[in-house]
Amino acid sequence: MSGNLLHVNATITCPHGGQATISPAQTRVLVGGQPVATLADVDTIAGCGFTVGSKPQPCVTVRWVTPSxxxxxxxxxxxxxxxxxxxxSAEQIPQGAPHVVVVQQRAVGL
Structure with missing residues (x-):
């Protein structure tokens, strides 16, 4: 499956509107002047307001299942x-797929 390479400043949100931040594991390979996102990166989410019943269950991480x-x-x-x-969530409960909103348009991979 082909697609544009993600970089650390790509805009990614959780299904509930929380903003994902990529902490790069490497800074040597760049696209558009930004480190390329890899499976080794730590992707954290802030600002998710998802609640089940009366217990908050916000998205806190992104786990990529099918990288390049x-x-x-x-x-x-x-x-x-x-x-x-x-x-x-913090308890590793699946909350849904992340949405890649903005990504660079120059480098494409498989």
Whole structure:
């Protein structure tokens, strides 16, 4: 599945509107002047207001399930805008798929 390479300043949200931030594991490979996002990165979410009953269950992390099958950055698979991910609560409860809203348009991968 092809798609544009994600970089650390791509806009990613959880299904409930929380904003994801990518903390890069590598800073050597750049696209648009920003480090390329990889499976080794830590993706955290802030501002999710999801509540089940009376207990808050906000999304706090993104776990990417299908990264690039061909592109590796320092040995770790790159993340594409077409990659499938899963937002999770602090208890690792699946909350839904993240939405990639804004991504660079120049570098495409498989």
């Amino acid at each position: 099958g061909r592109i590796r950055v320092n040995g770790s698979p790159a993340i594409l805008n077409s990659s499938v991910g899963l937002c999770q």
